[in-house]
Amino acid sequence: MINFGMFLKDSLSLDDNKKEALRNYKYAGEDQSFLAPFMYKLWGLFFVFVPKRISPNLVTVFGLIIVLLAFTLIHINLPDNDGFNCLIYGIALFIYQTADALDGMQGKRVHMYENATTEIFDHGVDSIVTSLSCIATITRLTHIDKHLSPIYSVLVLLTSFIGFHAPTYEHVVTRKMKFRPGPCNPTEALVTMQLLYLIAAIYPLIWTSEKSKLLLMIIIVPVLSLSAILSFLSSLKQIHIHHKGILSMTIKTVFRGYSPLFFIIICTFLYLPHISIFYKEHSLMCLLALAIPWNYSIYRTIIVEITNDKNFDTLGVLIGQSPILLPIFVAYFIPSLLIITLIISIILSGTLYIYTVHFTLKEVCHALSMKHFWTVKTDV
Template sequence: MGYIPQHSLDNLKKYSYKGVDKSLLSKHILNPFWTWFVTLWPLTIAPNTITLSGLCLVLLNFLTMLYYDPNYLTLKGGATGPPQWVYFTWGAGLFMYQTLDAIDGKQARRTGMAGPLGEMFDHGCDALNTTLEVILAAQALNLGRSWWTVASQMATLANFYLTTWEEYHTGQLYLAAFSGPVEGILLIVGIYVISGIYGPQFWDVGILTFTRLDRIPFLEQNIPNIGLNESFMVFGAFGVAFNIASSYANVWRATRSANKSTTRPLLGLLPYVFSAALQVIWLASPSYYNSVIIHSRIFVPFLCAWGLQFAHTVGRMILAHVTSSEFPMWDWMWMWSFVGAVDANLPLILGRPPIIQSSPHNVALFVYTTLALSFFAYARFCVLVINDITEYMGIACFTVRKKDKEGHWQMTKLAADGIAKTA
């Protein structure tokens, strides 16, 4: 027995992907493009290879940001950062990520490789991309190291968690008329393009000034003229509230039709609330050394560690979905952040300085250690899950192969037939 229990592995054969996409943009414009684009890929290329290629493009964007701004120096209202042309590459990279993320399922059906491994791999890459895009978008919106970026991280991860939670309880993935994977990504691509044309300082313009509503005395006196970037964050808050309502509505209908409790699934939202609260409590500690995390060069490592812990949490949730296992309510990776949050708040709890994070150097060391442990824990989870699923189902992760009855690797029949037909 490996990482996944045997009885859970047996449930893998019962799994089949189900999805609902109500996006008009996806139906009439993007999907026809994706259907054509997937035909450009040879049948010898595995769908997971396509998925990983898309994530590599986002990682390249992230490395570009670190190269031009290694300390993430752009504070709110600042003027430093990468050259404006870089934002165009970020937009192109994210659009290609969306495209590759959309065609991997089509490639899986073309090659006969559709199954739970692809679901796990796809969602795992999406979870990592979520945090990376938060950091990149905050740079493009000229938010930089600020609580607005923290709020963006919380809202974006919450949307992803809600979608995964909903899929677990309903058995299918719902994409609304306006969803993160479709319209949300294109919206961020648009932000990158605008920042590339006008620079990130463009987003500091007040929304009333931009819309020229400040010429109306009543509006000028009664509505705050917040920046376009901050207005975008407010818009995101309403989006999260809408997604909470719509996701629960879908879960309520599914559980009611199955004669199950319609309120019990709400307990599944507590893990995210708890884990996100830990990060905020850590950042908002009264200790001087800890309160400067958000305004220092370790802010990005902190967000990355948070994102890796989140990816581990939703990864276990997706695994529970494809194996029909119990919903995971606890994740041991939170313990490290719990220690960090408690230690940072010792001045408030016991009236004494932090024990571990007693100096700026120790705070940085602790954050980087958290990042390293989060990375290795999530990497270990991915490797163990991939090994268990590929061994049990007799498939390969990055090649279009299956095992025959004698245990020998061979190309899937669909792929072999397709290659023979092409020849």
């Protein structure tokens, strides 16, 4: 009988080569955002509020906490005030995006910009906020329009997943993070979302008009979906170029690294449209059950990237995502148990995710001779 705990530890443990890669980690990135040069001037105004000797990871965590609090508040307050909820979440996203910019500035100030822990927190938190923001937007829409088809939830959710996952794994292969221009660029996407929440806060009934719904269904969703697909295809092209045009190597690399993304896409199309009636009452839990396994795959991908691991543990990642299969199976064969299995799936996925983060962070900090991830590691 396989000891799952030992299997997980073995797959997450860092050998000497990975620890050496952590110590030599260098970040290389390119942001082709149109808005970023202007927004950084605004975000930089808040840098005076960042204490001089705190870890940039704490700045990142602060932004995450603000979004988590806002996400919780708007779902507790869901039936009451749409305008207030949109205002709260829009402000939270602005604070998070500001913190996301300031952590890089702080990293340079305390010589931790190329510390491997900052990549874990910066990109790992980005994936969490991406999921939460998509879920918050979808639950806003389903609250306003109970007849909204789950297919739009599928498209909005997968757009964010694909647009985020593609450059993340491209980074693993090519050793360079490239954020391309367009609606899926992190800066453009977040600024646009903040503006939409602000408009919805001022005009909370905006999504009840047929013209607004038409704008969402016919223009916004297709544009975002197309942008995500183009981002994915661009990443495939860069991976193919990296392998000097050798198709067999490209296919092998793509299958290895993108299988967790394909798994979530398949699960989403098997799952959400099939439970449309149940989804109308429990959209938040249904979406969380899909988002946590996706975040797990992103986190594992980040660990592969910073350790320069040449052998992506596809099977280990898929096993970590497997709790989502439980409610899918039950939805088809024992629908009366769906709510129970959905809760169990979320708990199992969350536990695996938290354990993985805790275990790998200890390994990374030990390799870098850091007592904790929140301490300042001076590399000079």
